[in-house]
Amino acid sequence: MTPAKLAATVLSAARAVFETRGLDVSALPETTTMERPRNPEHGDYASTLALQLGKKAGVAPRELAAALAEELSRQPGIKSVEIAGPGFLNIRLDAAAAGVLARDIVQAGEAYGHTEELAGERINLEFVSANPTGPVHIGGVRWAAVGDALSRLLRAAGATVGTEYYFNDAGSQIDRFAKSLLAGAKGEPAPEDGYGGAYIAEIAAAVVAAAPDVLKLGEAEQLETFRRVGVDLMFAEIKQSLTEFGVHFDTYFNEKDLHESGALDQALERLREQGHIFEADGATWLRTTEFGDDKDRVLRKSDGDWTYFAADCAYYLNKRRRGFDRIVIMLGADHHGYIGRMKAMAACFGDDPKVNLEILIGQLVNLVRDGQPVRMSKRAGTVVTLEDIVEAIGVDATRYALARFSSDSPIDIDIEEWTRATKDNKVYYVQYCAARTAGVARQAAELGVVRGDPASFHPELLSHEKENDLLKALGEFPDVVVRSAELREPHHVARYLEDLAGAYHRFYDNCRVTPQGDEKVTDTHRARLWLNDATRQVIVNGLGLLGVSAPERM
RNA sequence: GCGCUCGUAGCUCAGCGGAUAGAGCAACGGACUUCUAAUCCGUCGGUCGCAGGUUCGAAUCCUGCCGGGCGCGCCA
CATH class of the missing domain: 3.30.1360.70 (Arginyl tRNA synthetase N-terminal domain)
Structure with a gap:
């Protein structure tokens, strides 16, 4: 039941x-x-x-x-x-009705917790999307952990999901990046508004290695080469560190492609057809105030250049035309001012902004040292990167630590503190539970306790209070998955796993799965092995949703 | 000023409109000759920022206020 x-x-x-x-x-x-x-x-x-x-x-x-x-x-x-x-x-x-769940879970295996609740929904989930002007820093790491977990959750709940990284390779930030690389290659200091940090020198050297004659070119060509090769190298590095973090995107989308394919013009035309475009002061505007935005937004500046927002419009339309009916974008709290214009933009396209576009705002990660906030700056080089934090505490601990908090609450990371307190990380509490279930299963096999034929399972023997508590916790898993997916809040899964691990540890303390001394193997031992194995399955499935491993030994 | 968001134990945080608000850390005290003690058990700790409202029932929903964070460009 x-x-x-x-x-x-x-x-x-x-x-x-x-x-x-x-x-x-x-x-x-x-x-x-x-x-x-x-x-x-x-x-x-x-x-x-x-x-x-x-x-x-x-x-x-x-x-x-x-x-x-x-x-x-x-x-x-x-x-x-x-x-x-x-x-x-x-x-x-009845104990029997409750206990049957243990067998159901073991038989369902990896499918336990998967439902069809969101079947038919085609969701595009965009997260991280950090500019390739530097390594992914801890702000981006949070969205990598949470966004990746969310994509797994949505899939478990039955949705069709496409994950996406918007790769901004066309803006003025990139120009600054190119100028910084050029200066680095010449041994000059970083330009005003440019990027500092040791990685600039490394990438600059790599560009020179890839294009040995680059410094002999004219200035425009030099810049262009550093821009093109530098972005490629930087992005490859970002992708590499995300891969090592266990995060993969179905689509890496280039902003440049929007410009080159004429998508911006098409989007503008579409908006014009819908009657929401007007010209003023030599610029082309979208009348977003019609749909609740604070002010109207410029799409094409008076100098003829497109705004970033124009690319956003084209990108949105592109996603919709690829068949996604729910566009979900995860942004840091520093971008929450975009919600109004983005929602209005969706409405201008004729969509329902409540249905078709979801903007998830997550609070920022603050870097802290000795209790004092440290401002991260690529320019000053005071950046803690994805690789730094993974090196300090590991992939599992990083992913788990970031995924177990509500995205509504800001996180302070003191890297020294986190490194020192690594053993306190809750991930080990849950992983230890996984390792224990595996250890018990090994011991059971050694002592001849086997689950046997499912028909010979005696669920009514799981009548101990702690067994009952554990069964109830196991039964919650599918609901937790669905609720977390619908709320877009992966942290519930982590909290649930901690709760489940606690229930298992208490069961372990009170109920022996394997016989001691001269005891014979009984149906109770076998019934408990079903329960043990069911718990392992749920921990494995749950940690899997967070992209965290479930070790067999610790 | 306007908008978004948060405010829960000493600290970090959970908490789906439900019953006596929970966990970890910190402090103190217990449990390993027996399936892994990275565990378990106990003690201590609360005007859920404040004030109204809705409800049979509010930490949760609504309004106002106070306090913290963030944002309000023909920047990206």
């Missing part, structure tokens, strides 16, 4: 009650959720359905609860139903 099945049972019981009493069946919701009460006196699962429906149906919640309880207690697998407080239904399951 999974929570989902129980919820369905509660709903059908409610339907039966409504029908026999002649109540309005349309008041019933399509789905209902089961709560896992903190207080064990409140049963294994609780439903608040009677409370929610009381008013709609015009029946006192407690009266409705009583009728529901009577109906429910006749259902197989349900041991008891109690009414509490204003109309809570506190439900207890």
Whole structure:
């Protein structure tokens, strides 16, 4: 009996009650959720359905609860139903009905937690998209960890997902980057507004190595060479460090391609057809105020150049034309001012900005040293990069540490502190659980405890309080995945895994899977092995969603 | 000034409109001859920023205020 099945049972019981009493069946919701009460006196699962429906149906919640309880207690697998407080239904399951879950999970394997909830949704998820003017720093690392986890979650929830890195290779930042490289190659100091840092000298040297005659060219050609080769090298480095971080993008999209393919003109035409373009002061504008933006936005400047926003418009249209119906973009809080114009832009294209475009704003990562904030600056070279942090604490610890926080809360990273406190990282609590389940399984195999035929599994033997708690935690996993995917909040998965690991550790402390001394192997041992293996499966699946490994030994 | 966001234990943070608000760290005290002690158990610790409102029920939703962060270019 999974929570989902129980919820369905509660709903059908409610339907039966409504029908026999002649109540309005349309008041019933399509789905209902089961709560896992903190207080064990409140049963294994609780439903608040009677409370929610009381008013709609015009029946006192407690009266409705009583009728529901009577109906429910006749259902197989349900041991008891109690009414509490204003109309809570506190439900207890038969140990056997609860225990079957262990076998279900083992049999489902990697599929446990995968649902079809978001089936049919075609989601484009853009994240990181750092300019190739320097290595990925800790700000970008957060989105790499969270965005990659989110893409895995969305897929697990049944969506079709395309991940995307927008690779800005056309703007003035790039020009500054090229000038900085040129200066570096000549041994000159970085220009005003340019980039400093040791990596500039390295890339500059690499450009010279790739194009030995570059410094003999005319100045324009020099710049062009440093721009082209430098961006390629820088981007290759970014891609490499992301790959080592376990993050892969389905599409690396060049801004330059938008310009060269005429996509900007097409987007402008499309917007003009929709009637949202006007000319003023020699520039071409999009009337975004029509859809709630603070001010109208320039697409083409009076000097004839496109704005960055114009490229955003073309890029959005490009994604939509590639068949994505949900464009999701993860941005740092320093870009939240873009939401208004982006939403308005989607509306100008004739889309529904609430449906087709989602902008996820994440709070920034602050670099801290000795308790004092340090301003990161590529120019000053005070940048902590993806590689720095991975080198300091490792891929798993980095990904986990970043993914377990809500994106709404800013994170302070003191790299020395993080390195020193590595052992405190929660990832090890969860990974240790994974290693323990594997260790128990090894020990079981050695002592002749085998799960055996699924038909010979005795779920009713999983009756210990800690076994029951563990089963309830295991049952939550699919809901956690769906909810995290729908809310775009991967951190719930991490928090859930910590909760699950705790339940397993307590089970481990109280219930032996393998016999000791001269004990014979019993059905209880075998039943517990199912539970052990089910736990391992869920930890493996859950860590997989976060891109974190589940070791067999630690 | 306008907009977004956050404010929960000493610190870092969870918390789906549900019952007595949780975890880790820190402090203190226990549990390894037995499946891995990177674990477990216990103690200590709270006006959920403040004030109203909606609700059977609010840390959660709404309004106002206070405080922190961020943003408000024909920059990218």
